Amino acid sequence: MASRILASTTESGPFLSLARSVPGLAFLSYPGCSTFASVASSGLSPYKPHEFESTNIVRKKGQDVLHDPLVNKGTAFGIAERERLALRGLLPARILSMEAQVNRIMEDYQYGRDYIDPVNVKDEGVTKEHVRKWNVLQQLQDRNETLFYNMLLNNFVDMAPIVYTPTVGWACLNYHKVYRRPRGMYFSSEDIGEMNAMVWHWPENEVDAIVVTDGSRILGLGDLGVNGLGIPIGKLDLYVAAAGFHPTRVLPVVIDVGTDNEALRSDPLYMGLNQPRMTGARYYEVIDEFVRAVMGRWPRSVLQFEDFNMANAHPLLHRYRDHHMVFNDDIQGTAATALAGLYGALAVQGKPVTALKEQRICVVGAGSAGMGVVQMIAQGMRKHGLSEEEAQARFWINDKDGLITSKRDPAATMDVVKPFARKVEEDVEGERLLDVVKRVKPTVLIGLAGVRGRLFTSDILKAMGETNEQPIIFAMSNPTSRAECTAEEAQKHTDGRAIFASGSPMADVEMNGRTLICSQANNLYMFPGVALGARLGATHHISDNMLMAAAEAIPTLVPKSDLDRGCVYPSLHRIRHISCRVAMAVITMAYEEGHLHNPRAVAALKQGDDALEDWVVDHQYVPEYRTLIELPQGVME
Numbered sequence: 001m002a003s004r005i006l007a008s009t010t011e012s013g014p015f016l017s018l019a020r021s022v023p024g025l026a027f028l029s030y031p032g033c034s035t036f037a038s039v040a041s042s043g044l045s046p047y048k049p050h051e052f053e054s055t056n057i058v059r060k061k062g063q064d065v066l067h068d069p070l071v072n073k074g075t076a077f078g079i080a081e082r083e084r085l086a087l088r089g090l091l092p093a094r095i096l097s098m099e100a101q102v103n104r105i106m107e108d109y110q111y112g113r114d115y116i117d118p119v120n121v122k123d124e125g126v127t128k129e130h131v132r133k134w135n136v137l138q139q140l141q142d143r144n145e146t147l148f149y150n151m152l153l154n155n156f157v158d159m160a161p162i163v164y165t166p167t168v169g170w171a172c173l174n175y176h177k178v179y180r181r182p183r184g185m186y187f188s189s190e191d192i193g194e195m196n197a198m199v200w201h202w203p204e205n206e207v208d209a210i211v212v213t214d215g216s217r218i219l220g221l222g223d224l225g226v227n228g229l230g231i232p233i234g235k236l237d238l239y240v241a242a243a244g245f246h247p248t249r250v251l252p253v254v255i256d257v258g259t260d261n262e263a264l265r266s267d268p269l270y271m272g273l274n275q276p277r278m279t280g281a282r283y284y285e286v287i288d289e290f291v292r293a294v295m296g297r298w299p300r301s302v303l304q305f306e307d308f309n310m311a312n313a314h315p316l317l318h319r320y321r322d323h324h325m326v327f328n329d330d331i332q333g334t335a336a337t338a339l340a341g342l343y344g345a346l347a348v349q350g351k352p353v354t355a356l357k358e359q360r361i362c363v364v365g366a367g368s369a370g371m372g373v374v375q376m377i378a379q380g381m382r383k384h385g386l387s388e389e390e391a392q393a394r395f396w397i398n399d400k401d402g403l404i405t406s407k408r409d410p411a412a413t414m415d416v417v418k419p420f421a422r423k424v425e426e427d428v429e430g431e432r433l434l435d436v437v438k439r440v441k442p443t444v445l446i447g448l449a450g451v452r453g454r455l456f457t458s459d460i461l462k463a464m465g466e467t468n469e470q471p472i473i474f475a476m477s478n479p480t481s482r483a484e485c486t487a488e489e490a491q492k493h494t495d496g497r498a499i500f501a502s503g504s505p506m507a508d509v510e511m512n513g514r515t516l517i518c519s520q521a522n523n524l525y526m527f528p529g530v531a532l533g534a535r536l537g538a539t540h541h542i543s544d545n546m547l548m549a550a551a552e553a554i555p556t557l558v559p560k561s562d563l564d565r566g567c568v569y570p571s572l573h574r575i576r577h578i579s580c581r582v583a584m585a586v587i588t589m590a591y592e593e594g595h596l597h598n599p600r601a602v603a604a605l606k607q608g609d610d611a612l613e614d615w616v617v618d619h620q621y622v623p624e625y626r627t628l629i630e631l632p633q634g635v636m637e
């Protein structure tokens with residue numbers, strides 16, 4: 001009867017001792033109510049009018065409590081209640097008063113959600129229409145996931161920008177205001193020593209994929225603390241819709257180690273810890289304990305790290321990647337996406353993949369994403385015959401302090417950046433991007449800086465257009481407000497000759513009677529399929545070669561007719577098929593590397609591509625209604 005407990009709001013005295021001695025009972029009693037003890041001692045219950053109004057019997061635990069409107073208090077559950085009702089890990093750390101909860105709802109009541117933060121709506125390139133649609137889909141997801149995923153899958157191109165970038169950026173900025181019910185799990189630095197127990201509060205015994213953030217770098221929006229949970233939720237929506245993971249077997253997580261976003265921290269509605277962001281050994285202790293806890297309960301799960309800041313993203317990936325099926329989406333998913341896009345752009349130019357090694361590449365942003373991209377493209381160049389040094393010499397990397405050269409203070413340069421720091425005389429430390437572009441005449445310009453202000457200015461775009469017949473320009477920062485330039489700007493300043501892609505979706509550009517395609521260079525092409533391949537193949541870890549194979553698979557899916565129109569990636573209308581092919585590439589590479597540990601995957605692979613594809617498709621969740629009751633034979637549903 002471990003699932004039944006007794007608690008009171010006072011959490012002390014006779015209630016608790018009685019609770020311990022009477023297993024099977026669960027009482028929630030209001031402060032000052034002493035009926036229970038006296039009834040127990042006299043044996044005869046005195047007449048108490050309306051007694052039923054002052055006592056609640058709770059025979060539930062965990063999510064069942066949160067999903068019961070009669071007993072649910074949401075973020076107002078106190079520490080002892082969270083402990084005793086198995087709610088720890090299912091709610092954000094901060095305990096809110098009913099007054100704060102009332103304030104949150106009153107805003108909605110008075111003004112409606114689309115007015116919650118009109119400044120942010122406009123600023124983030126998200127329209128009220130986006131917010132309205134987000135609202136509809138979010139409520140549907142809370143009511144009926146089968147219907148939600150059916151709609152998302154069948155309207156993917158239209159709805160991905162609502163559940164994912166850019167609207168998810170707006171949702172994260174406003175998460176503390178639009179929050180209605182918890183989703184996923186919340187761990188915090190206050191939970192040290194408890195996480196192994198807390199993971200058992202999650203109701204599902206099988207979890208195939210976990211996406212975790214610490215909220216430290218949410219898209220290009222900076223440190224958003226626990227508000228960042230919106231990102232793992234959005235990513236896992238795509239795991240289900242795009243790759244076919246089962247919705248009950250995915251787990252979004254936020255780890256709350258504080259936030260340096262003071263405005264958020266001091267907001268009475270913010271639900272995270274009110275402390276500055278933790279760093280150093282103690283931070284790693286928290287993440288280590290979390291990884292051990294989830295991997296202890298769900299050892300076969302894929303664990304995706306998402307939107308961790310630059311200081312921790314690479315170290316965390318290297319800390320865990322040899323031990324578990326772990327990958328960092330911003331580093332590796334983005335890298336594979338950018339490489340796939342470059343191969344696609346070369347195909348648009350009518351060039352073979354080997355032309356990769358001839359490119360001169362300017363990358364703006366030397367963070368997790370930028371350096372992941374640089375490393376992977378360099379790996380691709382080596383595959384086509386360049387030495388390590390030759391490959392490194394084909395990159396010019398600018399960060400907030402300008403061009404990175406070997407003269408940069410080594411203490412202020414991440415280890416991953418050092419091999420790519422420019423070493424020759426003519427490269428000047430800190431040189432401005434425009435000067436670099438004019439001098440180097442790059443064939444490819446990639447933006448992953450995540451800042452406002454359109455870093456690819458008209459002069460920079462014009463310079464790209466002057467030295468290239470078809471300049472390759474990827475403005476990959478998210479959300480739309482952080483893109484280095486718009487599709488329209490890129491085409492306008494290059495006379496419509498740019499091969500252009502953006503991280504968040506942008507409309508194609510109409511120019512002189514032609515439609516100039518804007519592709520979407522977003523890691524959504526990678527992470528669902530990579531995780532699916534790793535999970536189905538039981539690959540135990542996710543190697544660089546698996547990601548390379550995934551990157552190489554994508555451009556083969558762009559039909560000639562689309563290449564002729566300037567499409568760099570396959571159409572997102574076929575996202576299930578794309579994810580399936582990415583998964584197959586991962587499985588095939590895992591086999592070659594000796595890491596394919598699922599014998600059924602090996603058997604399917606050995607029967608050839610069609611059999612492997614059928615096998616993968618057979619494992620993809622289809623969002624359709626199934627009978628939930630056993631029916632006698634012959635009886636229709």
Ligand SMILES: NC(=O)c1ccc[n+]([C@@H]2O[C@H](COP(=O)([O-])OP(=O)(O)OC[C@H]3O[C@@H](n4cnc5c(N)ncnc54)[C@H](O)[C@@H]3O)[C@@H](O)[C@H]2O)c1
Binds near residue numbers: 364
């Ligand atoms: N399209 C995609 O699939 C995709 C994937 C991952 C990340 N991103 C986007 O990339 C951006 C960066 O992500 P990250 O994880 O690398 O962040 P990060 O914080 O790790 O790195 C940001 C980098 O940008 C540099 N920078 C800042 N201001 C600059 C300026 N004015 N000029 C030049 N460089 C500047 C910083 O010095 C740093 O090197 C975000 O907007 C994120 O949304 C896009």
Ligand SMILES: O=C(O)C[C@H](O)C(=O)O
Binds near residue numbers: 523
């Ligand atoms: O979330 C996205 O849309 C892509 C990427 O992971 C990012 O951090 O911007």
Ligand SMILES: [Mg+2]
Binds near residue numbers: 219329330
């Ligand atoms: Mg990300």
